[in-house]
Amino acid sequence: MNKYYEMLKQQNLKKTPKRVEILRIMKQSTSYFSPLEIWDLLKEKFQKVGLPTVYRILQQFQEIGIVSSIQKDNNQLYYFLCSIRQDHHHFICRKCHKVSCVQYCDFDNIKQLVEDQLGSKAETHFLQIEGLCKECRES
Ligand SMILES: [Zn+2]
Numbered sequence: 001m002n003k004y005y006e007m008l009k010q011q012n013l014k015k016t017p018k019r020v021e022i023l024r025i026m027k028q029s030t031s032y033f034s035p036l037e038i039w040d041l042l043k044e045k046f047q048k049v050g051l052p053t054v055y056r057i058l059q060q061f062q063e064i065g066i067v068s069s070i071q072k073d074n075n076q077l078y079y080f081l082c083s084i085r086q087d088h089h090h091f092i093c094r095k096c097h098k099v100s101c102v103q104y105c106d107f108d109n110i111k112q113l114v115e116d117q118l119g120s121k122a123e124t125h126f127l128q129i130e131g132l133c134k135e136c137r138e139s
């Protein structure tokens with residue numbers, strides 16, 4: 001947890017009880033959470049907390065590089081702890097919903113391909129890898 005507190009401090013974000021509790025909730029799982037799921041768990045401790053607060057904190061966490069998000073078929077964003085700063089991608093197990101970091105990014109090559117094939121300039125990309133994790137393949 002100290003790693004995350006340190007990152008908050010570096011970005012001048014106070015270690016408020018709600019931020020700490022959201023980090024604690026997310027730390028307990030290798031899977032992803034919808035803002036609603038986090039809200040439900042947060043309400044066990046802070047009865048009056050509103051959903052917009054949860055969205056705001058998750059957004060702050062994402063901006064400072066503590067959490068990352070994935071997008072599911074329903075277009076909803078789900079969040080999980082990831083503090084790797086380099087451009088990389090995520091593998092999501094479709095069975096147990098575990099998220100793993102894949103520390104590789106081929107965007108420079110893709111940019112070049114887009115330039116060569118289309119004469120266009122690529123600015124962003126989105127890649128999300130899904131499948132079965134090692135444990136689920138073996139069970
Ligand atoms: Zn799995």
Ligand SMILES: [Zn+2]
Pocket residue numbers: 068082083084088089090100101102
């Ligand atoms: Zn990651």
Ligand SMILES: [Zn+2]
Pocket residue numbers: 087088089104105106107125127
């Ligand atoms: Zn990439």
